[in-house]
Amino acid sequence: MSSNEHKFATKAVHAGQHGDPVTGAVVSPMFMTSTYEYTPEKMARYLAGDKKGIFTYGRSRNPTQNELQNKICALSGGEAALVTASGMSAISLALLSCVHSGDHVISCSTVYSGTYNLFTKIFEELNIEVTFLEEMTEEALEKALKPNTKVLYAESVYNPTLVVSDLKFIAEWAKSKGVISMIDNTFMSPYLLRPLEYGIDVVVHSTTKYLNGHGDLIGGVIISNKDFIENIRSSIYQELGPTPSPFSCWLMLRGMKTLHIRMREHCSNAMTIAKWLEKQDKIEKVIYPGLESHPQHELAKKQFGAKGYGGMVSFVVKGGMEGATRFISNIKLAKYCVSLGDLDTMIQQPATMTHGKISPTERERMGIPDGMIRLSVGIEDSEDIIHDLEQALESV
Ligand SMILES: Cc1ncc(COP(=O)(O)O)c(C=O)c1O
Incomplete structure (x- = not known):
């Protein structure tokens, strides 16, 4: 109690x-x-x-x-x-x-x-x-x-x-x-x-x-x-x-019972990966509330930044649908699946998976381009996750 x-x-x-x-x-x-x-x-x-x-x-x-x-x-x-x-x-x-x-x-x-x-x-x-x-x-x-x-x-x-x-x-x-x-x-x-x-x-x-x-x-x-x-x-x-x-x-x-420990790892890995993604020239855009480039970074800082910015990172791969499909099909360590928040890193393409039933026009209104990838960053070693993303990016 x-x-x-x-x-x-x-x-x-x-x-x-x-x-x-x-x-x-x-x-x-x-x-x-x-x-x-x-x-x-x-x-x-x-x-x-x-x-x-x-x-x-x-x-x-x-x-x-x-x-x-x-x-x-x-x-x-x-x-x-x-x-x-x-x-x-x-x-x-x-x-x-x-x-x-x-x-x-x-x-x-x-x-x-x-x-x-x-x-x-x-x-x-x-x-x-x-x-x-x-x-x-x-x-x-x-x-x-x-x-x-x-x-x-x-x-x-x-x-x-x-x-x-x-x-x-x-x-x-x-x-x-x-x-x-x-x-x-x-x-x-x-x-x-x-x-x-x-x-x-x-x-x-x-x-x-x-x-x-x-x-x-x-x-x-x-x-x-x-x-x-x-x-x-x-x-x-x-x-x-x-x-x-x-x-x-x-x-x-x-x-x-381990929520606090897991979330700390998710947040710290996600921040490391978001910063790494920002430096890749095959990536058009990285969205992570912890990055200064996020339009609401100041609000995020005020609401939750003291503890972390979450384990979810979205990014847009160059080459639209084809680029994203190539990238995702070359991922080896991360799991190519829907869902999020697990210990394992999970990767998915909203335009064909979670938001695939929504019309392209509606998706565009929602701000979901075909090349968008959603990454649920797990608690593995961030270097291994980056290595996996790096080798998949080579295929784009
Ligand atoms: C933000 C959000 N809310 C609700 C749900 C639905 O949850 P469940 O799959 O447990 O029904 C999901 C599923 O991915 C989600 O991402």
Whole structure:
């Protein structure tokens, strides 16, 4: 158990962990059960509305899930959290709990493709309108605002263009208009950035990425105040049923214990690699918030630079689609795959992979050229990662 006064690293190790009072096990056991036996006393308490410590059915809650949520809350500065079976289910549930047919959402223009498809396909079918903003300026927001606007949505650092959101501005603007501010903080993790501290109302993560960090599960989380979370848990969470398995929750509890150490390595490797990429003449452009050439370097410095600038680096290879394809197919050490935030370095071409289902015109509007490569820098030795990139660049 940890107190709120503890530092981040101490909370990452201890928060949420109860161990096992029966055996003395330090690591809490996993509760692999779908249902729970009642006693008449428990049932009477439950029916009277006192649900504390009472578990009923695994779709609504599980002790391992509770431990994980407590750890995430301690690290994110949130009152309550709800874990889900994927990042997409966390995003969908969080949004669907506050928007309904006839409502309107304002979103940053570049979002993860799953979120983009949710906004443009499913929301359209549900008669929920979304306005995408290329720049989150006061002028653009005022222009986009409608009487039925319910949510202002953004990624803390956009996927894959690495634009940095100004959280204080977003939180204050949304509050002043009675709109809920929601941030996908997947690229940063609570080690680097805690949007709730800036006044953001709701934070979502794909825990598949940095929070778990080991590439062995799919998961998501919503973090907010108690009322917001309890409203989701008692309604659409129950009905749609996106509950993660206790095993995924247990693995995540283990993964999160090293979040601070992993993030330091990701950040330091990413900075070394971004600086090296900047010097290569076969590279057109390097995007990394830690570089002075990044348009929002000063904002990034203020919001998270003291700890690091993240493990994601995007760059544009000369030669467009062909250049990028040649480069990527000659990579040997890094894994050529979607996803990010794992221990292994991962490389992908957004135009053909994560954002491949989005039309070329839309991709251009989002700032995703065909030659763009997104690198999720792992925790290997940076010299080996550079050597791999160098030999692949020779093919371009
Ligand atoms: C920024 C961001 N948000 C959400 C998701 C979706 O997460 P999941 O794959 O866990 O559903 C992803 C997946 O890559 C992502 O990059």
